[in-house]
Amino acid sequence: MSRVYNFSAGPAVLPEEVLQQAADEMLDYQGSGMSVMEMSHRSKVYDSIIKTAEADLRELMNIPDNYKVLFLQGGASQQFAMIPMNLMKNKKAAYIVTGQWAKKAFQEAQIYGEAVKVASSEDETFSYIPDCSDLDIPEDADYVYICENNTIYGTKYRTLPNAKGHILVADVSSCFLSEPVDVSKYGIIYGGVQKNIGPAGVVIVIIREDLITEDTLPGTPTMLKYKTHADAESLYNTPPAYGIYICGKVFQWIKNMGGLEVMKQRNEEKAKILYDFLDESKMFQGTVRKEDRSLMNVPFVTGDKDLDAKFVKEAEAAGFVNLKGHRTVGGMRASIYNAMPREGVEKLVAFMKKFEEEN
Amino acid sequence: MSRVYNFSAGPAVLPEEVLQQAADEMLDYQGSGMSVMEMSHRSKVYDSIIKTAEADLRELMNIPDNYKVLFLQGGASQQFAMIPMNLMKNKKAAYIVTGQWAKKAFQEAQIYGEAVKVASSEDETFSYIPDCSDLDIPEDADYVYICENNTIYGTKYRTLPNAKGHILVADVSSCFLSEPVDVSKYGIIYGGVQKNIGPAGVVIVIIREDLITEDTLPGTPTMLKYKTHADAESLYNTPPAYGIYICGKVFQWIKNMGGLEVMKQRNEEKAKILYDFLDESKMFQGTVRKEDRSLMNVPFVTGDKDLDAKFVKEAEAAGFVNLKGHRTVGGMRASIYNAMPREGVEKLVAFMKKFEEEN
Numbered sequence: 001m002s003r004v005y006n007f008s009a010g011p012a013v014l015p016e017e018v019l020q021q022a023a024d025e026m027l028d029y030q031g032s033g034m035s036v037m038e039m040s041h042r043s044k045v046y047d048s049i050i051k052t053a054e055a056d057l058r059e060l061m062n063i064p065d066n067y068k069v070l071f072l073q074g075g076a077s078q079q080f081a082m083i084p085m086n087l088m089k090n091k092k093a094a095y096i097v098t099g100q101w102a103k104k105a106f107q108e109a110q111i112y113g114e115a116v117k118v119a120s121s122e123d124e125t126f127s128y129i130p131d132c133s134d135l136d137i138p139e140d141a142d143y144v145y146i147c148e149n150n151t152i153y154g155t156k157y158r159t160l161p162n163a164k165g166h167i168l169v170a171d172v173s174s175c176f177l178s179e180p181v182d183v184s185k186y187g188i189i190y191g192g193v194q195k196n197i198g199p200a201g202v203v204i205v206i207i208r209e210d211l212i213t214e215d216t217l218p219g220t221p222t223m224l225k226y227k228t229h230a231d232a233e234s235l236y237n238t239p240p241a242y243g244i245y246i247c248g249k250v251f252q253w254i255k256n257m258g259g260l261e262v263m264k265q266r267n268e269e270k271a272k273i274l275y276d277f278l279d280e281s282k283m284f285q286g287t288v289r290k291e292d293r294s295l296m297n298v299p300f301v302t303g304d305k306d307l308d309a310k311f312v313k314e315a316e317a318a319g320f321v322n323l324k325g326h327r328t329v330g331g332m333r334a335s336i337y338n339a340m341p342r343e344g345v346e347k348l349v350a351f352m353k354k355f356e357e358e359n
Numbered sequence: 360m361s362r363v364y365n366f367s368a369g370p371a372v373l374p375e376e377v378l379q380q381a382a383d384e385m386l387d388y389q390g391s392g393m394s395v396m397e398m399s400h401r402s403k404v405y406d407s408i409i410k411t412a413e414a415d416l417r418e419l420m421n422i423p424d425n426y427k428v429l430f431l432q433g434g435a436s437q438q439f440a441m442i443p444m445n446l447m448k449n450k451k452a453a454y455i456v457t458g459q460w461a462k463k464a465f466q467e468a469q470i471y472g473e474a475v476k477v478a479s480s481e482d483e484t485f486s487y488i489p490d491c492s493d494l495d496i497p498e499d500a501d502y503v504y505i506c507e508n509n510t511i512y513g514t515k516y517r518t519l520p521n522a523k524g525h526i527l528v529a530d531v532s533s534c535f536l537s538e539p540v541d542v543s544k545y546g547i548i549y550g551g552v553q554k555n556i557g558p559a560g561v562v563i564v565i566i567r568e569d570l571i572t573e574d575t576l577p578g579t580p581t582m583l584k585y586k587t588h589a590d591a592e593s594l595y596n597t598p599p600a601y602g603i604y605i606c607g608k609v610f611q612w613i614k615n616m617g618g619l620e621v622m623k624q625r626n627e628e629k630a631k632i633l634y635d636f637l638d639e640s641k642m643f644q645g646t647v648r649k650e651d652r653s654l655m656n657v658p659f660v661t662g663d664k665d666l667d668a669k670f671v672k673e674a675e676a677a678g679f680v681n682l683k684g685h686r687t688v689g690g691m692r693a694s695i696y697n698a699m700p701r702e703g704v705e706k707l708v709a710f711m712k713k714f715e716e717e718n
Binding site for chain 2: 003004010012013016019026032033035039043073075076080111198199200218221222237238239240241246322
């Protein structure tokens with residue numbers, strides 16, 4: 001077995017210890033005589049798995065008691081509809097468009113009411129986060145929506161928008177558990193787990209209890225009501241049980257590493273190694289305004305498409321994989337999530353230096 | 360490691376060979392240097408996994424070219440809404456209610472139009488399949504809906520209803536791949552995979568191409584349109600990639616066993632062992648009309664709640680687990696899906712005989 005350094009934007013690298021445990025437990029989970037894949041989701045042993053996962057997440061993120069944690073399906077894309085269907089009481093919401101995923105959420109919301117684009121960074125290919133300190137948010141907006149870390153463009157909100165008393169809803173798919181967060185500032189904070197937490201097919205929604213009501217838009221499917229899942233503690237129907245089990249193992253791994261403060265420190269150190277090199281390199285340049293740089297997704301270019309392609313190819317041959325930029329922007333992108341070891345970033349930078357010298 | 364005989368109704372037993380392969384490949388899938396959980400769903404290696412899975416399923420079920428195969432999320436419960444949202448052009452559909460899941464589908468459809476209950480077996484606790492040879496189906500019904508195998512009650516349609524020219528939609532969650540099926544008789548044939556195919560979190564929808572249209576009900580979320588997923592070949596957003604990979608391994612396993620004809624023969628033999636015993640036992644009785652018995656889910660009772668509980672407890676201690684009946688019906692239920700070896704059924708019957716002698 002030979003593991004590569006996997007810089008995929010998601011699904012993405014997971015901690016090797018977690019995968020090893022999953023392999024060891026595949027045929028017999030802790031003496032149960034079966035795989036977690038084979039367990040009734042209503043069994044005592046699975047109940048302990050999902051309850052422990054939730055408790056560990058609550059501890060890691062310091063989630064207040066008046067928030068529910070839901071393990072759902074359908075990815076962020078399904079939340080794009082679920083959020084307005086559940087929250088658009090006045091049929092109006094404010095969207096800040098900082099990339100493709102925020103834009104998709106904004107477009108989906110237009111099916112259900114008036115989605116108002118209150119800020120955007122599309123004018124400069126989403127390479128920055130707009131000033132959100134004093135936006136013109138409609139008085140009757142039901143919520144303000146952001147995508148907090150933009151996977152494709154490599155930007156991150158350093159300060160949250162001034163929502164002016166409105167409910168803040170944030171997609172944190174690509175920065176989930178990368179640093180401490182004050183959950184009480186959000187009405188909903190949610191994300192697909194397939195970047196920083198676990199296998200694709202689980203979306204975690206952390207939602208303030210007063211936002212969970214029967215009062216959804218007409219025609220909302222039972223499965224798309226937060227209340228359905230909150231009332232049933234994520235067991236209304238069979239959940240993506242194995243994925244939740246892996247998420248739970250990652251929560252344990254983060255706890256063992258020291259929690260989110262330690263994650264933040266590690267992530268800042270890793271990102272600094274890469275950004276410092278990009279700032280001094282004559283061949284490679286970052287594409288994002290410095291103050292808005294993501295700790296998780298680092299896009300960069302040489303300015304020459306052929307050279308970009310040569311780099312990606314040679315990097316792959318050297319064991320640094322999935323460095324090709326998103327198909328909509330080109331260039332390169334290194335996603336350096338929690339599970340990417342510091343060593344992986346150091347070796348990548350050494351490889352980039354060597355490539356620069358040789359080309 | 361000691362594996363039990365797992366009679367869970369779902370999530371349920373999987374072939375040991377499949378689990379062993381999954382364990383072996385957990386840290387490095389076939390030289391890729393990563394787990395399938397860590398792979399970009401747009402990578403070449405994952406593309407081959409999902410394409411091979413689809414091709415194998417098409418071969419096993421002999422799926423005609425004018426049907427699409429979709430790997431989706433949200434379980435059957437989400438299909439209960441997705442089906443009317445996509446198919447109810449005339450806002451009318453006919454439902455045959457043969458158990459809890461058909462009933463839930465029927466109730467959900469009422470959100471979107473007129474769902475007409477054209478037959479039901481609720482009068483006798485869903486212990487039989489009604490005569491569906493000449494039902495009063497409204498002329499303008501958009502489709503006729505059935506749940507083909509009723510997991511909780513242990514019934515199965517031996518012949519499909521006479522849909523009188525209407526589109527037939529079938530939930531086959533608990534009989535998926537248990538025997539050959541003529542796909543061309545259905546408009547949609549779908550099921551959650553967590554009973555006979557793979558881990559919870561994947562639902563497979565086989566849909567005739569002419570039913571995939573832009574013309575969905577107003578307010579249908581993008582993620583709940585079949586067209587969204589058909590156009591993107593199940594990669595509109597990140598799919599439940601690891602679950603699909605396990606499904607693919609189970610398809611391979613079934614192919615290696617000889618395909619669906621062989622599965623049917625095995626399943627009939629296994630079910631006969633259990634039903635023959637129930638028919639001769641003085642203590643245990645089956646609860647279903649003989650001609651409607653499921654090959655997959657076998658409910659039975661002693662007629663004495665305390666004795667039922669004693670049996671379930673002693674069986675568990677002997678390594679026969681998850682035999683307790685569904686919480687809504689009580690008694691016992693042995694689910695004997697494809698992956699349950701004949702030996703497991705034989706040993707269960709031997710245990711039941713011994714229990715009967717001793718009690």
